Amino acid sequence: MNFTLHQLQVFLEVVKQESITKAAENMHMTQPATSIQLKNFQQQFDYQLTEVIGRKLYITDFGKSIAKIANDIVIESEKLKYKTKEFGAEIAGKLKMSSVSTGKYLIPYFLKGFLDQYSSVELELDVTNKSLVVQSLKNNEIDFALVSVSPSDLQLEEEILMENKLYLVGNQPSLNDNRHYIYREKGSATRAAMDHYLSSKKVQKKMELTSNEAVKQALIAGLGYSIIPLIGIRNEIKHKELHIIPQEGLPITTNWRLVWLKQKKFSPTAEAFLNYIKNNKRQIIDENFYWIKEII
Structure with missing residues (x-):
């Protein structure tokens, strides 16, 4: 096999969006370029990764199994990117989070100090509705989610932030x-x-x-x-x-709470962020949300 990391990333985005057009938009590529990358990746296999029925793209069972492996490869490749800095005791890497839409009024204040302290950290934050936040947790696509009510159908751990x-x-x-x-x-x-x-x-x-x-x-x-x-x-x-x-x-x-999958294996970046929250949340609340008591 002779596939590239970029082909894996394109394939995973197509799987996520179930659409070449939407995948191209999200990856800032043209649709023909995305189709070519998908075609080149498909040529590595004897079985179809995708199929089109009635103009709708579907991921085959074989494609879903390859997507799981591809996702692991991409994650490991990202770890390589930051390994040198981590070896030198510098926290670096991606912090992946998802927040319910109302959380946008809250989460920036809990992130700012951490990102100021660790300038090499790359933040990937998706602010969306609760059902998509829960889906990201189920798929283990993120390190943490910010919610006000924990989903009852997942095994989670949590850190309470504020009322x-x-x-x-x-x-x-x-x-x-x-x-x-x-x-x-x-x-x-x-x-x-x-x-x-x-x-x-x-x-x-x-x-x-x-x-x-x-x-x-x-x-x-x-x-x-x-x-x-x-x-x-x-x-x-x-x-x-x-x-x-x-x-x-x-x-x-x-309560606003930071939640994550039980037995989640944290990256050094995710672990550093959780420790930062535990040590600094009281100060963050006092400095940024004092006005709540004044209003009520």
């Missing part, structure tokens, strides 16, 4: 029964909390939006009310664009 409080919010300080309740999409932890709280109440008008920012802008525009995390609306509360509406049973309180 996550959810309040009923609108652009006026009181309720108006004629307005909609604005929900996040199904699968979101915020949506689950809102569904649970409103399950015993009569809610006739509903609106569903697919991001925290979309919900926030709809609230500011006066389209309705939503139960959302306080952490994402600091400026809007400060400038009185949004108001917390006191209600019995609120706030809903969960």
Whole structure:
């Protein structure tokens, strides 16, 4: 066999996206160039890695088995890239993380000091919905995930970071029964909390939006009310664009937590980051999230 590391990377991206076009976009390649790399890799094998049915690309069982091996090779090649620096006692390598969308208001503050201290570390952070975060954990594609509610179907370990409080919010300080309740999409932890709280109440008008920012802008525009995390609306509360509406049973309180697969074999970089979080999280919270107590 005579394949290249680049061919492995292209093949893995095609497997992940189940699309040559999307793989090309993500790898900043042209579609013809991606197709050629995939074709050259395919020529190494007697069995098909992919097949096209009705214009949709599918990964064969053989292709899936090769993808697992290819992924291991790519991971080991990345370790080689940083081995010299690690041998010299310098932390270097990739830190791979995934965060639920609301976590974007939190995770940068827990990363900054670590990245300042270890300038050779490369961060790979995916901010997405909870279902994709969980899938990344299941596939062992990341070192850590940031969530507010741990998935129950995985064996995980965790480090609690700080409280996550959810309040009923609108652009006026009181309720108006004629307005909609604005929900996040199904699968979101915020949506689950809102569904649970409103399950015993009569809610006739509903609106569903697919991001925290979309919900926030709809609230500011006066389209309705939503139960959302306080952490994402600091400026809007400060400038009185949004108001917390006191209600019995609120706030809903969960915890932001860093989670990882049980028995996960950490790279030196991932281990250094976890130690940094354990040693510095209290200071990070005090310096960056003091305003939460002032608002509530």
